[in-house]
Amino acid sequence: MNNACDMDRQLPDYYNYIRKLEYDIISIVYIPLLNNKVPNTTNWKEFEKTSIKKCFKIVPAFSNNKERNLCDNWLKKCINSSDNIDCISGLRQYVKLIKFLNINNMDNVILEKFYENLKIGENLNTAISIRNMLNELPEYLASRIHNRYMTNHSPFTAFCHYKESIIIFDGFALNREKNSYKLDVECYESGYDLYFRSNRDCPNSEKNIKAIFPNFESLKDFQSEDENDISDLFLHLGFNEEEKVIHIIDTLLKELSMKKLEK
Structure with a gap:
């Protein structure tokens, strides 16, 4: 089952031993990991091949x-x-x-x-080129977001391209509130991780972000990774969902701006 080789003439020796004990052999169950492994019959006698074949059954361990x-x-x-x-x-x-x-x-x-x-042919060189481009892909995805919001990230007061593949929107604060909020967009080969969180440096901050920003369309799909700490909200989007990432950011910027204008 762990891809070990059969011993030389393993099944015929078993078969002949049981026959000498005068037992009837109803079935020989062979259990490889998958059904693509079969015994090596090179050293089997013809009558052994014929006799064993009649009762031989392969039952894979998994399918x-x-x-x-x-x-x-x-x-x-x-x-x-x-x-x-x-x-x-x-x-x-x-x-x-x-x-x-x-x-x-x-x-x-x-x-x-x-x-x-x-x-x-040149498949190896092609594969190496693809690997190198994949390694650079997260930084490229982040640069696309950075270029779009570099001069258009209000009401966040701070914005930066961090560690090559992370975009940070920071410094949003509600009126009369010392606490601030941030949006992190982390880019990977497989897609995007979005985090909307309160600034942990601020003491006595409200822990339930969705209670602070109720009915926000932009946050409806975000979830907390930890039931006991809902000061962080998280959403993963796939590689082909850049348009949705942009839509969420655009909507969040509008909703935060309107929230700030509320009296």
Whole structure:
């Protein structure tokens, strides 16, 4: 199951041993991690190949396409049937281990195909160029936002491009309030993380930001990462959602400006 090789003539030796004990062999169940592994029959005799083939069954330990497998059709049913907590715990850990091995195996399959493709023509140089561009992508995404709001970030009083891939809108304060608020936009290869938060340097600040800014359209999809600390709101948007990022920032700037004008 962990991609170990079978011993030389392992199955025929098992088969012949059980036959000598005068048992009937109903089935030989072979359990690789996935069903793409089969025994090596190079040193098998012809009658062994014929006899074993009749009762040989491959049951993969795990399957992504709902075929019969050890995890779903045996181990999980054992877990549901058992009332022994130690047995249940052991079986659950075993299922987790098999799933972990499967993920690693799939990664190796993908890497093997990728490796073979890299050896063709200029594919390696192309891949290196793409990797370098991906490394520079977060900074480019941040620069696009920076250029758009460099001279248009009011009512925030401070604005900067921080650590190459982070844009910070800072210094928004309501009338008669010492506390201030900020918006951080962190850019990654996979997309954007937006944080709207109160300035933690201000003592006695209101913790519930949505209570301070009720009915803000721009904040409706933001959530708190910590139920016990709702002074930070967070939203993740995907790589293809730059327009939504811009829409949220534009809307937030308008709503904050209107909020500040309220008496």
